[in-house]
Amino acid sequence: xxxxxxxxxxxxxxxxxxxxxxxxxxxxxxxxxxxxxxxxxxxxxxxxxxxxxxxxxxxxxxxxxxxxxxxxxxxxxxxxxxxxxxxxxxxxxxxxxxxxxxxxxxxxxxxxxxxxxxxxxxxxxxxxxxxxxxxxxxxxxxxxxxxxxxxxxxxxxxxxxxxxxxxxxxxxxxxxxxxxxxxxxxxxxxxxxxxxxxxxxxxxxxxxxxxxxxxxxxxxxxxxxxxxxxxxxxxxxxxxxxxxxxxxxxxxxxxxxxxxxxxxxxxxxxxxxxxxxxxxxxxxxxxxxxxx
Amino acid sequence: xxxxxxxxxxxxxxxxxxxxxxxxxxxxxxxxxxxxxxxxxxxxxxxxxxxxxxxxxxxxxxxxxxxxxxxxxxxxxxxxxxxxxxxxxxxxxxxxxxxxxxxxxxxxxxxxxxxxxxxxxxxxxxxxxxxxxxxxxxxxxxxxxxxxxxxxxxxxxxxxxxxxxxxxxxxxxxxxxxxxxxxxxxxxxxxxxxxxxxxxxxxxxxxxxxxxxxxxxxxxxxxxxxxxxxxxxxxxxxxxxxxxxxxxxxxxxxxxxxxxxxxxxxxxxxxxxxxxxxxxxxxxxxxxxxxxxxxxxxxxxxxxxxxxxxxxxxxxxxxxxxxxxxxxxxxxxxxxxxxxxxxxxxxxxxxxxxxxxxxxxxxxxxxxxxxxxxxxxxxxxxxxxxxxxx
Numbered sequence: 001x002x003x004x005x006x007x008x009x010x011x012x013x014x015x016x017x018x019x020x021x022x023x024x025x026x027x028x029x030x031x032x033x034x035x036x037x038x039x040x041x042x043x044x045x046x047x048x049x050x051x052x053x054x055x056x057x058x059x060x061x062x063x064x065x066x067x068x069x070x071x072x073x074x075x076x077x078x079x080x081x082x083x084x085x086x087x088x089x090x091x092x093x094x095x096x097x098x099x100x101x102x103x104x105x106x107x108x109x110x111x112x113x114x115x116x117x118x119x120x121x122x123x124x125x126x127x128x129x130x131x132x133x134x135x136x137x138x139x140x141x142x143x144x145x146x147x148x149x150x151x152x153x154x155x156x157x158x159x160x161x162x163x164x165x166x167x168x169x170x171x172x173x174x175x176x177x178x179x180x181x182x183x184x185x186x187x188x189x190x191x192x193x194x195x196x197x198x199x200x201x202x203x204x205x206x207x208x209x210x211x212x213x214x215x216x217x218x219x220x221x222x223x224x225x226x227x228x229x230x231x232x233x234x235x236x237x238x239x240x241x242x243x244x245x246x247x248x249x250x251x252x253x254x255x256x257x258x259x260x261x262x263x264x265x266x267x268x269x270x271x272x273x274x275x276x277x278x279x280x281x282x283x284x285x286x287x288x289x290x291x292x
Numbered sequence: 293x294x295x296x297x298x299x300x301x302x303x304x305x306x307x308x309x310x311x312x313x314x315x316x317x318x319x320x321x322x323x324x325x326x327x328x329x330x331x332x333x334x335x336x337x338x339x340x341x342x343x344x345x346x347x348x349x350x351x352x353x354x355x356x357x358x359x360x361x362x363x364x365x366x367x368x369x370x371x372x373x374x375x376x377x378x379x380x381x382x383x384x385x386x387x388x389x390x391x392x393x394x395x396x397x398x399x400x401x402x403x404x405x406x407x408x409x410x411x412x413x414x415x416x417x418x419x420x421x422x423x424x425x426x427x428x429x430x431x432x433x434x435x436x437x438x439x440x441x442x443x444x445x446x447x448x449x450x451x452x453x454x455x456x457x458x459x460x461x462x463x464x465x466x467x468x469x470x471x472x473x474x475x476x477x478x479x480x481x482x483x484x485x486x487x488x489x490x491x492x493x494x495x496x497x498x499x500x501x502x503x504x505x506x507x508x509x510x511x512x513x514x515x516x517x518x519x520x521x522x523x524x525x526x527x528x529x530x531x532x533x534x535x536x537x538x539x540x541x542x543x544x545x546x547x548x549x550x551x552x553x554x555x556x557x558x559x560x561x562x563x564x565x566x567x568x569x570x571x572x573x574x575x576x577x578x579x580x581x582x583x584x585x586x587x588x589x590x591x592x593x594x595x596x597x598x599x600x601x602x603x604x605x606x607x608x609x610x611x612x613x614x615x616x617x618x619x620x621x622x623x624x625x626x627x628x629x630x631x632x633x634x635x636x637x638x639x640x641x642x643x644x645x646x647x648x649x650x651x652x653x654x655x656x657x658x659x660x661x662x663x664x665x666x667x668x669x670x671x672x673x674x675x676x677x678x679x680x681x682x
Contacts, residue, residue: 148386234386265404272403280382280398280439281364282316284416287436290428292297292307292347 012119013064013074019112020061020077027054039101040091049087056080074120081113141242141264145271148235149278151227152206157278158225159209167273167283170266186219194218220245238274240267294682295349295432296661301339304665306658309349312428312436317364320440322376326453327354327431327658329668329678330461331487332555332603336421337665340556340579341605343405343422352378352418353460354430355453358444367441374444375459376437377630380416380427383442394627399438400425409606414627431661433682445634448642454649454679455641458492463648464633466492466553467499469601472624473549475500482506482538482547482591483524484584486514488651488677489601490553494524495646497551506541508534510561513653513674521650530561538591546593555602556580565610572609579606589615589623600625651677658682 027034031050032042040046060080063073088106091097147154157163161182165171172185172193180200188194196217202210202224212222221244228237242263276283295309312321330353335341355375358368368374381388381396388396396415400406405423406413416438419429428436437444447456466489473481481497483490486509494505507518508527515526527537538547560566560583569581588598589612598621616623640646653676656664664678 146386148384148389269404275385276382276398279384280318281384282318284380284382284399284401284425284438285315286401286416286426287312287315287428288426289310290295290312290432290436291345291349292295292299292305292309 009119009122012115013123016074016077016112016116016119017061017064020057020064022061024054024057024059024061027051027057037101038088038105039098039103040088041094041096053080053084053087056083071120071123074116074123077116078113078120081109081116084109085113138243138245139263141267142240143264143267143271144237144239145275146230146235146237147275147278151229151236154236154238154278155206155209155227157274158227159203159205167277168270169273181214196220238271240271242267293433294658295428296351296658296680298336298344298348298350299346302337302666302669304337304350304662306661307347309428309432312434314360314362315436316438317362318439318441319362320358320365320368320437320444321360322354322356322374322430322435322437322444323359324354324356324430324433324435324682325373326356326457327351327680327682328457328460328462329353329431329661329664329680331489332420333665334669335556335603335605337669338557340573341421341423342409343402345422345426348419348421348426349428349432350419351429351431351435352420353457353462354418354435355447355457355460356435358440359434361440365440368444368446372444372446373449374446375456375634376418376430376435377443377445377459377464377634378417378420378461379414379443379627379630380418380425380438381442381631382439383631388442391629391632392626393442393629393631395629402426417627431658431680433658443631445638447638451641452649454652455647456638457679458488458648458651459630459634459637459641461628461630462488462651463492463637463646464630465489465601465628466494467496467633467637468626468628469493469551469553469599470496470500470502472599473497473500473502473551473597475502475549477501478503479548480504480506480542481549481551482508482588483518483551483553484508484588485553485555485602486511486518487553490514490551491517491522491651491676492648493551493553493601494518494522495648498522499640499646504541506538506547510559511671514676517650517676534587535591542593546591547596548593549597549599550588550592552585552588552598552600552602554584556582556604558583558585558602569609578609580604580608582608582611586610586612589621592619592621594619595621597622597624599623601628652679654678656680 027050031047035042035046035050060076088102092102161174161176164174170186172187175183177183182198184196184198186194196219197214198211200211208226210224213220223242226239230237273283293311294306297305297307299305336344358370358372361368379394380399381393382398385397394415399416400413402422402425403413416425416427418427470493479502481502483493486507494507497505505524507524508529509515510528510530518524519526527534558581565583572578573581592598653674658680667675668678
């Protein structure tokens with residue numbers, strides 16, 4: 001059953017790949033005709049933009065055709081659809097626009113985007129259960145901070161999972177559901193919510209905590225945190241390792257990086273806030289509204 | 293409230309902005325009674341410090357009366373008269389425990405920006421770019437002061453604002469510059485730049501036992517203060533060759549320590565080096581003009597110390613590293629760890645050993661800030677130091 005579903009998605013991804021290549025070739029070869037077809041004025045500037053969009057379509061399509069179905073490249077198509085939609089939307093307001101054709105063009109792009117979204121999401125799910133593919137796409141993050149408090153104190157603060165949303169800004173809540181089990185709710189990009197259950201796989205008081213998400217998690221991950229004494233009474237060397245498989249894979253993570261949501265940076269920001277809380281007792285912030 | 297806002301390169305305006313509020317438990321709100329324009333504010337004014345944003349409130353030298361405290365502030369209460377140090381420091385991290393307050397690890401909310409530029413982040417600073425925290429500054433009617441039980445020092449009513457205001461920055465900065473020289477009896481200290489920091493560095497070097505202090509500048513009013521008020525020997529670099537003059541004054545040995553109180557926007561007289569650095573800086577090929585620093589290194593006696601108090605922001609060209617290495621020079625520098633010096637220097641002011649108010653040439657209203665900045669920038673009307681009163 002799962003296998004049949006996977007082949008179906010592969011076929012959809014391949015189809016969308018060929019569609020990308022075809023559309024891209026048309027945009028590059030006769031940008032004027034495509035522009036008129038979707039209701040844009042045929043000018044030098046429009047042609048240049050159209051050729052650029054065409055090159056993007058070809059590259060994206062070839063990537064989809066060349067690789068095993070990768071949800072990352074499907075998400076890249078979704079991003080491309082968003083760019084196309086905003087370009088067409090911007091053109092609606094112009095004097096010389098053919099609004100009827102533009103409306104048809106936008107409706108078509110929206111339709112294709114729906115197909116892209118469905119395919120990307122489904123690919124993301126099947127890949128989540130395909131172990132071999134999963135290993136390839138894992139994102140690993142390792143960050144370390146020295147906190148000027150003894151290891152037992154830093155461990156105790158972290159082990160009380162209620163504390164985590166205070167410094168992990170993307171977390172909405174962590175609720176302990178058993179001795180080692182907990183339920184996590186996080187905010188993702190564009191207001192999306194993610195939820196998962198996790199279990200602690202190792203708990204060495206004042207030394208190490210390891211955990212992993214349970215099957216069915218929106219964000220499939222595992223991680224551990226070590227609390228090593230820093231030399232010369234300098235406090236605790238905190239070391240965090242995370243390995244996870246974001247929806248959308250590595251390409252999505254690269255795209256996210258462009259918008260400042262790179263996973264390594266996020267973990268670093270989280271740990272810096274933890275350091276501030278444990279050392280200074282509060283998280284540093286400027287009065288952002290006090291300005292002209 | 294009224295506040296002095298950075299509105300672009302060479303544009304400051306006094307604007308109405310929202311009053312600051314307590315945001316964190318260790319905050320205090322201070323009603324500003326006096327605030328000064330610092331030479332380093334001119335680096336912001338001239339657009340040499342990155343990450344300033346239109347509308348940012350300026351000012352890191354200020355004092356006033358505490359009007360509100362957060363729930364975790366133990367040592368201050370409303371009504372206290374305080375001077376606020378420019379570095380924001382938590383008092384509890386490894387750096388603060390070593391009294392390296394300007395390196396506080398917890399006070400810069402935008403530490404990641406500074407880490408990209410400098411490797412690690414220093415502390416947050418009031419009114420000094422988003423790179424250093426984006427904190428609203430003190431050239432305003434009110435200021436929010438984080439970690440209020442660590443920074444602000446209470447001052448007695450018997451001392452005037454002008455006697456204690458400079459504890460916020462330039463007095464400790466001049467003092468740390470002189471302290472970094474490791475002065476021993478018989479030493480000669482040369483000071484590049486006789487602006488407020490240079491003048492206070494001269495006074496501090498004398499307090500710390502320097503035999504002779506040589507002051508280098510080109511503005512007659514500054515050289516007059518250094519010579520007549522403080523008793524330093526003076527060199528006008530537009531008239532004399534500085535290296536020759538220093539050799540001459542020290543029997544050919546060179547000064548035992550050299551203080552750079554100039555920084556990134558140095559000026560030089562008819563010099564090819566100046567033109568070179570001016571062009572490179574304008575083309576963004578280097579961020580700072582290290583003309584005074586190069587000369588201080590070249591002039592320093594072998595085995596001596598070069599103490600850098602002037603502000604630098606980024607990268608420079610043609611740094612004479614061979615001179616530093618082959619002649620065993622020591623370079624000491626840093627943003628001032630103001631909190632470390634507040635109480636000892638306040639005591640010296642109370643005892644009458646030092647009165648930094650002699651540098652004030654202009655007293656103006658906060659509303660006159662745009663004029664004050666322009667005047668200070670162009671050194672018009674003998675302007676050495678401006679104090680603004682909200």
